[in-house]
Amino acid sequence: MPDSTPIAEPTGVAVPWTPPALTEAQIAEIQALAAKADQLAEASLSANTRVAYGKAWRGWSEWCLGYGLDPTGLDQAAAADAHWLVLHLTALAETRSLSTILLRRAAVVSIRRRLKRPLHLDDAEFQAFLKGLRRRKGTRPTRKAALLEENLRAATLVLRPDGTGSRSAGAGEGALGDLRTLRDRSLLLTGFAGGFRRSELVAFDLRDATLSAEGLVLFVAGSKADQERRGEEVGIRAAPGSLICAVTALRAWLEARGDEPGALFCRLDRGGHRVRGSDGRLQPMDPATVARLVKRVIGRTGAEIETFSAHSLRAGMMTAADRKGISLEDAMRHGRWKSVSSARIYRRHSSLWQGNFTEALLRDE
Template structure:
């Protein structure tokens, strides 16, 4: 999953205006839900994120909990218990979503409802053939092509660094932090959650460069951890090791996050325990969009994930084997990794230019 948190709540309003069926109410005699039953349903909805806490990332837990809350509201609009509604009701819910939401959001809602129902001990049975056919039709209608953000490449970074010159800024510490964060994210192919999660204890320097310990990630839910090396290239303005060293000289050795929070006055922020305070993952996303907008490019085309896509695309441009790039970026699936190469492979060995040559 990329890192998307679902918003909204319009499904409940949509359902409130629709006719309420009585043949499929939870009670055999068609009785409406009691206030006690409805209160229990809402309690389960509020605790849904706790049911999946041990096996899913924080972002996925939030998305699943929101999806379950909205599934609950939609079902209650029909006076239906969301913990026992069958596949036909889920199909109707997803159909309603398809009018306003993307396929990726619909797939996430489906996965959330199915996962939480399993954890409640009331799985939705999909083996009657109807639901798989419904999904196939939905994907065919909506289109399964995922929306991809543009890769942030070397030429983009060179332009960005001109905007983040700490010697010409009133808040040099912020500039130093942002330079180090962007170049580290690009060089290591890190996700925004990983960048925001790095602690000072997670980094070390060697004669070759910088070693960062990723304590946990999307593909390492059991948090075994993994080390990623970033080589030093002192002659390059894009050297992440140089940028991190400069940032640490300004940051100091106070315990806390590597890329810590900085207030509006340009000062590092500390907690009551004396540790530096962490940045939010949204800070990484806002930073990418802000600096890209400053270069004149359309910021809507870029996101925090553009750093990760940029690393893979740059590696592909320079002939780095896919296996090596996958290992560096901690990809487990080759098909997924290939999807991060933003069109660079289209031109390697491409012969179409020769078709028009004299």
């Protein structure tokens, strides 16, 4: 349990001094570097990681400039060194999580290395800092709830393909309301059945989907676990007659969507019309829209929306597989997990009851 133990102060840190003032030209150059920081991250990192690194670097830059320091280390007379990074992270610790602190450290260290001005961190010093931070904040991760079959069945009742299930549908809007409803229902069921990340769902192109007698095959061109973009096929079997059959839902969506080239789950404007780019192709949804969609639909079923996110679809697939006795190996292969330890995290509450003997322990004989 977190306690009030103070975070360990970095040893040997001098009292903040007043460095030589930076010129306006130097400040402008530093700020320009900060604005382009996400481009300095390694190309092998995912797009989301590059964005996170860019944000972390800009925060570090603004903090350093507030003390008259050069965050890049290019100006040796006013360079921010490793001790200043620890002080920056200490300041962040008041309001940020442990995972954010670690990401900020990784971002600054990585970008300074690419600028050929590495920070020479004392690992022992930093580990002492982390130990104090863990004692202060605790290390229990915050995870969103898994979205399960019962949630999806409830969602199908509020996503009826007659216009009444769409928030935007109204008088005279039946066809447009149907379009949004069919897309949203198909996206949710496909995301659950395939254990897809939201970035993968919005990246699917029409040509990535192939329907057959057995079901649906989706080609994942690249993902968090496939940074080299080798690509991988994921199969989803049809479950005729089931309210949550992803294949049935996708067939209905494709019939309404049409065969125009572009995103499989295309973006719709406020009026429910398909959005096309300058090249005429249907445009993809924003990943944040998937998260809002999950919360909106789940909220309409009466569930607590704050416990769910877009990642609840992926967590739900793994949890549901565990409840139905699917082996961890088969579930990992389907969901494209590479690490057993990471996959086990997703075997949420169902694993608590497998082999649980407490009922026998407490039952009256």
